[in-house]
Amino acid sequence: MSIVTAHEALRRGLTGIVRLDEPMRRHTTYRIGGPADLFIICDTVADVSHTLRVLAEEDIAYTVIGKGSNLLVADAGYRGAVIVLGRDFRRHSREGDDIRCGSGVILAGVVQDAYSKGLKGLEFAVGVPGTVGGALAMNAGTRDEWIGSMVEGVTVYTLDDGLLRLKGGEIEWGYRTSDVGKRGIVLEACLRTEAGDRAEIRRQMEQSFARRKATQPTGRPSAGSVFRNPEGDSAGRLIETLGAKGLRIGDAVVSDVHANFIVNAGNATAQDVTRLIEAIRSAVRDAYGIELETEIKFLGSFETA
Numbered sequence: 001m002s003i004v005t006a007h008e009a010l011r012r013g014l015t016g017i018v019r020l021d022e023p024m025r026r027h028t029t030y031r032i033g034g035p036a037d038l039f040i041i042c043d044t045v046a047d048v049s050h051t052l053r054v055l056a057e058e059d060i061a062y063t064v065i066g067k068g069s070n071l072l073v074a075d076a077g078y079r080g081a082v083i084v085l086g087r088d089f090r091r092h093s094r095e096g097d098d099i100r101c102g103s104g105v106i107l108a109g110v111v112q113d114a115y116s117k118g119l120k121g122l123e124f125a126v127g128v129p130g131t132v133g134g135a136l137a138m139n140a141g142t143r144d145e146w147i148g149s150m151v152e153g154v155t156v157y158t159l160d161d162g163l164l165r166l167k168g169g170e171i172e173w174g175y176r177t178s179d180v181g182k183r184g185i186v187l188e189a190c191l192r193t194e195a196g197d198r199a200e201i202r203r204q205m206e207q208s209f210a211r212r213k214a215t216q217p218t219g220r221p222s223a224g225s226v227f228r229n230p231e232g233d234s235a236g237r238l239i240e241t242l243g244a245k246g247l248r249i250g251d252a253v254v255s256d257v258h259a260n261f262i263v264n265a266g267n268a269t270a271q272d273v274t275r276l277i278e279a280i281r282s283a284v285r286d287a288y289g290i291e292l293e294t295e296i297k298f299l300g301s302f303e304t305a
């Protein structure tokens, strides 16, 4: 495999951008992460197609990211290519009561726009960080509502089949998981909304926002909930009972607002975060016999986690 050959081929053939050794701390909400060998912004479907072909030819691993809001990248970075969806995938438009969104669109913008047009259904997503593509991959949402239930259809791209349209019902949606990313690179989604009363939509949005502000450390760099809630319980509650709020390794700190958040209090490394994750996991295992599973995604090589 040759990163240099791939870089040359991409530099010549892309509308978007390609960079070598891009520090991933610039592309994650944690502001943590070493360099990715290649960092590629695909602006068009042709860019996506060209990129996948070059990476396949050079046998280079890749991953697609949105805003990096659920992601911990290793300090040594990622030996492969990070793909971001750019220009043509950062648009959304109304289609009747539905909203067609490119995967690279910031979800918060869609939520605001739905409100301004009097379309309801997305109120729960107020304050959910990241892009539409990231939200679909994670089936983002709350305990009671998630984005998968609103998906009318998605368009994915694969090297073998090109563009494929899948109906929402053909995708498996689970608690903070979906298999949509395995079906290809998700390029766009059509979200089903319905006409509603603007004052009521606004009230719901304000309620979701206030709740989130009061219960989550929204102002500090983090990657959202670190652990999935175990069946019938709450990871935050379990961790708090162990007195772990404020626990610190390096600059990684268990938030004192919500114990299921680890915040970057300055210059935390990925290793600080993974050490803290392991410390929490083993404390919860010892005290309750519960094995917490991580919700955040890892990219690159880690000694632990």
Ligand code: EPU
Pocket (backbone or CB within 6 Å): 141, 142, 143, 144, 176, 215, 223, 224, 225, 226, 227, 228, 229, 234, 235, 236, 237, 238, 240, 257, 258, 259, 260, 295
């Ligand atoms: N709790 C504590 N201590 C804490 C935090 C929470 O005792 O430090 C208790 C709360 O008092 C409450 C219970 O745990 O009784 C649940 O807490 P909360 O309502 O904050 O919800 P959560 O289960 O921690 C889930 C999602 C969040 C989502 C909220 C709001 C998971 C792992 N987390 O949090 O999603 O925003 O519900 O609906 O599913 C995310 O996925 O990144 C995320 C932030």
